[in-house]
Amino acid sequence: MPPFLSGRLWRAVFMRTRGERLLAGHSRASGGPGCRLNLRMLKGTASKWNQLCATHCVSCYILGFPAPSPSYLQAAVQQWRSEGRIAVWLHIPILQSRFIAPAASLGFCFHHAESDSSTLTLWLGEGPSRLPGYATHQVGVAGAVFDENTRKILVVQDRNKMKNMWKFPGGLSEPGEDIGDTAVREVFEETGIKSEFRSLVSIRQQHTNPGAFGKSDMYVICRLKPYSFTINFCQHECLRCEWMDLHDLATTENTTPITSRVARLLLYGYREGFDKIDFTVEELPAVYTGLFYKLYHKELPDNYRTMIGMH
């Protein structure tokens, strides 16, 4: 068996961060004494961190079985340190996790883990680590489903709360789900009402949230337009579900502060034009990645949008 395919196979690749692209070419190079490394170059494009890391970081993928012994990693870290590397990224499949504790004893700690792999980092540079962090926020979305024809708004009372306050149906975004899609999905799941996204009317940011595993929470309230009206609410989640007059919701004490505030915003929008309260949405292509994104802001009048004839 050639040495490259032995049990001590690692792959070391330069760090992937924001906006990077994998190049087709790759080369083998030594990473530390006694250590067989397959170096694959990544080209940084986007962020300040990329540029730094493309030349100063090392990223290792533990692929083979058995994984390299801790002494190999220790020797490799010494080598990288002497080369002036500033950080090491270590990607470990879950079934190779016995390699984590020895790495931790060298100073590695978890950057993140998901599903069947974990990523550890070791900062070798000066001062505190400047490595980019992992996702910091969960996103929750509520749907304020308002029927302009009847001035009624859809509200629920959670089954599990001590105080049964009226609030908007909603829940956490699934990975990769757009805000508006979460609102429509959660409204349907909780109440049976079909609706479509109109606008984003409020955002709340809250930190060290116990329900977010200590991370931060971004809670977005969307204005939705109903296109079905017969309530068929989820008995597991909701105690009650009603179409309530918007003025009543704006003045009742039996609701949360944020629901009350948004009810008043909606009343203002209903009476004086929803353009007064709405961030509307547009889908646009990203410059570098080829992905699309959703952009929310106040509706821009056509003359400002095109700037034609504007001085």
Next chain:
Amino acid sequence: MPPFLSGRLWRAVFMRTRGERLLAGHSRASGGPGCRLNLRMLKGTASKWNQLCATHCVSCYILGFPAPSPSYLQAAVQQWRSEGRIAVWLHIPILQSRFIAPAASLGFCFHHAESDSSTLTLWLGEGPSRLPGYATHQVGVAGAVFDENTRKILVVQDRNKMKNMWKFPGGLSEPGEDIGDTAVREVFEETGIKSEFRSLVSIRQQHTNPGAFGKSDMYVICRLKPYSFTINFCQHECLRCEWMDLHDLATTENTTPITSRVARLLLYGYREGFDKIDFTVEELPAVYTGLFYKLYHKELPDNYRTMIGMH
């Protein structure tokens, strides 16, 4: 040594999720054959998931050294399954990580990991897992620092981009940092300009972001008011930094689509009132957690805010 203090110590606690509180009382109970478990009860309060999990989940903390053998966990899982538990949460300190691979071979996978511990989950219920996910978004913030007196806006060109497009200074939020604070900090770090938060003018949501380790990205643009004007920009990050006339930024091609769009929004706000484009902020206390949150929405006129005399 009493058995409770032996090397096979586990603590099993019911799951912690959104809004839960630890109760003072706790009790010991068996978790699986041969397994010594110290059960601590947590009371669920807030979410639909809490209620489900408070009675149907088991959460284990691997505390002792050596950690329990895989056969103990296997037996415990069988026991929990027979009891009708729907999920197991396994919290493992990084130095006990050799316990991860055997758990994975029983079907556990990573829920998340950070710093010096990881959390694995095993879904025992019917159908696909209904366990809540971990943080899904990173939050980036840009500061559009606009001086109304001169109609100038602060723009930079990144040092690391191929095309040197004018854009607003900004960067990723630190854990626990408010959006507005990120904007002010990043503007100061990149440009040397001191400023204060005025409003939130645009939000972009983008998924499967390579720079976010495959997670989603929420990018918020804030309007800031400068209170210093002498540029002293970071040479590492920026190639250029200028105070540019807002109309020029709104019409130049040498900028990103989102910067151009926001420049036009700001021009609209400058000419017709910033209340047309702003989501302003307010800090409010959370009902359940005792934490404070920041709430952003269109400024609400006083009569709608108080509802006094409103019918």
